[in-house]
Amino acid sequence: MTDPLPTVPFPSGKTFVFLQCSTPVCAQVAKAFTAAVTALGATPTIVSAGATAQTAQAAASSVIALKPDAVIISGNDPALYGGALQTLSAAGTKVVSIQVNKDVSQYGITFNYLGTDLSAQNGKVLADWVIANKGADANVVLYTLPVLDLSAHVQQAFTDEMTANCPSCTVRSVPIDVATIGTTAPRTIVTDLQANPDTNTAVFVSYQTATGLPAALTAAGLSPTTVGFAPTAGNLQDIKDGKLTAGLAIDFPVSIWTAVDAAARLVEGGQPVAGETSGEVPEQILEQKDITFDPTQGWSGYPDYASKFTTLWQGK
Numbered sequence: 001m002t003d004p005l006p007t008v009p010f011p012s013g014k015t016f017v018f019l020q021c022s023t024p025v026c027a028q029v030a031k032a033f034t035a036a037v038t039a040l041g042a043t044p045t046i047v048s049a050g051a052t053a054q055t056a057q058a059a060a061s062s063v064i065a066l067k068p069d070a071v072i073i074s075g076n077d078p079a080l081y082g083g084a085l086q087t088l089s090a091a092g093t094k095v096v097s098i099q100v101n102k103d104v105s106q107y108g109i110t111f112n113y114l115g116t117d118l119s120a121q122n123g124k125v126l127a128d129w130v131i132a133n134k135g136a137d138a139n140v141v142l143y144t145l146p147v148l149d150l151s152a153h154v155q156q157a158f159t160d161e162m163t164a165n166c167p168s169c170t171v172r173s174v175p176i177d178v179a180t181i182g183t184t185a186p187r188t189i190v191t192d193l194q195a196n197p198d199t200n201t202a203v204f205v206s207y208q209t210a211t212g213l214p215a216a217l218t219a220a221g222l223s224p225t226t227v228g229f230a231p232t233a234g235n236l237q238d239i240k241d242g243k244l245t246a247g248l249a250i251d252f253p254v255s256i257w258t259a260v261d262a263a264a265r266l267v268e269g270g271q272p273v274a275g276e277t278s279g280e281v282p283e284q285i286l287e288q289k290d291i292t293f294d295p296t297q298g299w300s301g302y303p304d305y306a307s308k309f310t311t312l313w314q315g316k
Helices: 024-040 053-064 084-090 116-137 151-165 185-195 213-220 233-240 252-267 305-314
Strands: 015-021 043-050 070-074 094-098 111-113 139-144 170-175 201-204 225-229 246-250 283-287
Touching: 015 024, 015 053, 024 043, 024 070, 024 252, 024 305, 043 053, 053 084, 070 084, 070 252, 084 094, 094 252, 111 252, 116 139, 116 151, 116 201, 116 225, 116 246, 116 283, 139 151, 139 185, 151 170, 170 185, 185 213, 233 246, 233 283, 252 305
Parallel strands: 015 043, 015 070, 070 094, 094 111, 139 170, 139 201, 201 225, 225 246
Antiparallel strands: 246 283
16 A cells, blocks of 8 residues: 555544454454554554443443544444444544444444455465365364354355365364353363364364464374464464464454554545455465564564555655
């Protein structure tokens, strides 16, 4: 992206809010959001939205009183917010969502960055990687995360791609409760793999589900091939250490900074640029040999993204 904001530098005194969902990845998103909004020259505010309609609506209602210029949501289904997003939009707040897989206009969302096309692409890429690496003998379990709006769409695309290109392969799915990530989820996965000893590949709709899994696999004497979407810093370290096999990485920093850029353009009275409306975002399959960077900092295809965005926003 090379288009500066309609007004440079971005006007001072603006407030941006992130309604943070309950998954560990959303905490990573919140960190990138804070850095981006600060670089923009606006004030960032994080409000925890939880994972239920009750917590989401309470959070959004509290945001209404703040009268922010922009609100960004990610992870949660916008239906959880009831009519609160419509209220924000009616008051003039620009509401931007990230990777919502449905028509967002009914929820008062001004613009959705990323969506069904990306989820379908990710499901296909994960399936193609499995076929390329395991061949016709792939016996796959897909661990889903139903709380995420994208989960069902990735699952459908993955299953369709496996059926079309590897009819001899076996695919089953197992849902994981978001509340168990980092606690009992590894035990659930190990128990499932022990009950299905022919399974040789574990695929994760959201790789955060595999938090703490390598130790549990080792203790159980299991060593399935593993791959998943959106590896966290911990997942990347596990891949580097050879404890997980591969991950389909999304450029979290660039994607979040891009969403903030789209929101800034809307606040200024403009529109998102072509790359934002088409859903462009850097992604890459990462295996052990590819992690030559510091995993704690995550993966980015553009390490100098911050300076590039700052130039578009501040003219310097």
